Amino acid sequence: MKAGGFSHAPVIPDTWPPGISVAAQGVAREGGEPLNEDQPGAATVTTPGEYPKELERDATLKEGTVAHLRPIRPDDAPRLVALFDRLSRHTAYQRFFSVLKRLPPAYAKVFANVDYQQRLAIVAEHDTPAGPELIGVGRYEPTDTPGMVEVAFVVQDAWQGQGLGSILLDAVLQAAVARGAQQFRAFVLGDNYRMLGLLARRTEIVGSKREEGVVAVEFRPLTAASP
Numbered sequence: 707m708k709a710g711g712f713s714h715a716p717v718i719p720d721t722w723p724p725g726i727s728v729a730a731q732g733v734a735r736e737g738g739e740p741l742n743e744d745q746p747g748a749a750t751v752t753t754p755g756e757y758p759k760e761l762e763r764d765a766t767l768k769e770g771t772v773a774h775l776r777p778i779r780p781d782d783a784p785r786l787v788a789l790f791d792r793l794s795r796h797t798a799y800q801r802f803f804s805v806l807k808r809l810p811p812a813y814a815k816v817f818a819n820v821d822y823q824q825r826l827a828i829v830a831e832h833d834t835p836a837g838p839e840l841i842g843v844g845r846y847e848p849t850d851t852p853g854m855v856e857v858a859f860v861v862q863d864a865w866q867g868q869g870l871g872s873i874l875l876d877a878v879l880q881a882a883v884a885r886g887a888q889q890f891r892a893f894v895l896g897d898n899y900r901m902l903g904l905l906a907r908r909t910e911i912v913g914s915k916r917e918e919g920v921v922a923v924e925f926r927p928l929t930a931a932s933p
């Protein structure tokens with residue numbers, strides 16, 4: 707993220723996993739154990755807060771398959787690495803704005819360790835003969851603006867188009883609002899019409915700015931009063 711002014715991507719290039727904002731980096735540094743497996747001297751993971759079990763639920767997708775939604779847990783870190791391995795390059799690029807061969811375990815550890823207040827992620831999983839497998843993740847992270855959080859989503863290619871992205875969006879916004887978030891933003895590649903369409907249909911867009919191929923979308927959850 708560039709200092710002072712418009713940010714082009716939800717990333718700290720070269721030093722920080724995409725999707726973790728500058729503000730989240732600050733939060734992460736405040737507590738938890740050092741994150742140094744792959745990045746000596748880098749930030750630390752967030753100290754987990756109380757697990758919000760009430761956010762667990764089953765969701766029926768368009769083809770009738772049931773996905774289990776639950777808040778992320780520290781032991782999901784290897785499952786996040788495995789999910790990344792199953793993503794197409796296109797999907798991974800749309801989510802992370804960069805080409806990574808693998809999700810570094812140290813990044814996965816940061817993604818999997820949230821405090822369930824300032825940082826929260828909801829995963830969707832389904833059962834396989836080998837055990838539950840992650841098929842989607844939605845998250846919010848704090849930003850430099852008080853009351854504003856940044857959201858990001860990914861759904862495994864084979865599960866896209868079945869309503870899971872919409873379900874995760876609604877679940878993340880609801881969890882964020884319940885924890886005090888008032889404003890939302892997302893960084894979306896300008897040609898990512900599916901995500902832009904999702905936000906346009908399921909939120910109230912309050913502003914958007916395009917720079918260097920990336921759209922910074924600011925929005926609010928739809929309310930009964932929204933047009």
Ligand SMILES: CC(C)(COP(=O)(O)OP(=O)(O)OC[C@H]1O[C@@H](n2cnc3c(N)ncnc32)[C@H](O)[C@@H]1OP(=O)(O)O)[C@@H](O)C(=O)NCCC(=O)NCCS
Nearest residue numbers: 797800801858859860861866867868869870871872900901
């Ligand atoms: C964006 C993303 C999370 C949406 O997940 P999803 O599970 O496909 O979402 P949904 O099934 O709820 O579909 C969302 C909308 O896209 C439409 N859509 C679904 N599949 C589509 C396809 N193959 N082509 C075009 N539109 C499609 C759906 O009709 C739906 O529109 P609707 O709300 O009018 O029904 C998913 O495509 C993804 O992981 N993309 C890569 C990562 C990414 O772009 N992240 C966003 C950065 S914040």
